[in-house]
Amino acid sequence: xAAAKKPLVGVLMGSKSDWDTMQHAAATLxxxxxxxxxxxxxxxRTPQAAADYAQGxxxxxxxxVIAAAGGAAHLAGVLAAWTTLPVLxxxxxxxxxxxxxxxxxxxxxxxxxxxxxxxxxxxGAINAALFAVAVLALSDPGLAEKLAxxxxxxxxxxxxEKLP
Ligand code: RP5
Numbered sequence: 028x029a030a031a032k033k034p035l036v037g038v039l040m041g042s043k044s045d046w047d048t049m050q051h052a053a054a055t056l057x058x059x060x061x062x063x064x065x066x067x068x069x070x071x072r073t074p075q076a077a078a079d080y081a082q083g084x085x086x087x088x089x090x091x092v093i094a095a096a097g098g099a100a101h102l103a104g105v106l107a108a109w110t111t112l113p114v115l116x117x118x119x120x121x122x123x124x125x126x127x128x129x130x131x132x133x134x135x136x137x138x139x140x141x142x143x144x145x146x147x148x149x150x151g152a153i154n155a156a157l158f159a160v161a162v163l164a165l166s167d168p169g170l171a172e173k174l175a176x177x178x179x180x181x182x183x184x185x186x187x188e189k190l191p
Pocket of ligand 1: 095
């Protein structure tokens with residue numbers, strides 16, 4: 028049996044309730060056959076586990092961390108505080124403020140600890156994964172070609188749209 032590939036991307040979320048959104052990040056990474064792992068870790072409910080994950084991420088071979096949270100969304104920022112790996116933040120659409128709270132909590136980092144922040148919800152989940160693919164593609168020509176092909180297919184699909 029072939030050994031499972033070591034994950035290059037960690038997909039973290041503050042709650043299992045974020046999976047509805049973050050499954051789109053996982054599916055996008057799977058489409059590009061990028062080895063990844065998905066975990067629930069909370070900046071507030073499991074702060075030690077969040078710190079431990081980020082501190083050990085590079086040593087385990089991870090190259091990019093995607094972090095999603097909603098409301099007072101501090102997960103991406105806390106992970107970024109503990110690792111110098113690129114951290115991509117996905118604001119989850121919250122019930123009360125439609126994700127504006129998540130967006131601002133994720134994007135408004137102090138100078139010195141960057142979090143690359145994406146759109147609220149599903150588009151952000153997909154784009155964070157595509158951005159992770161782009162980062163990995165810098166040192167993987169095969170992956171770069173897959174990304175270019177994805178863009179070509181996407182463009183062809185748009186140009187083939189027929190309106191009523
Ligand atoms: C955040 O609180 C999570 O990321 C989630 O988006 C939100 C609500 O969490 P649950 O109450 O559904 O567990 O920490």
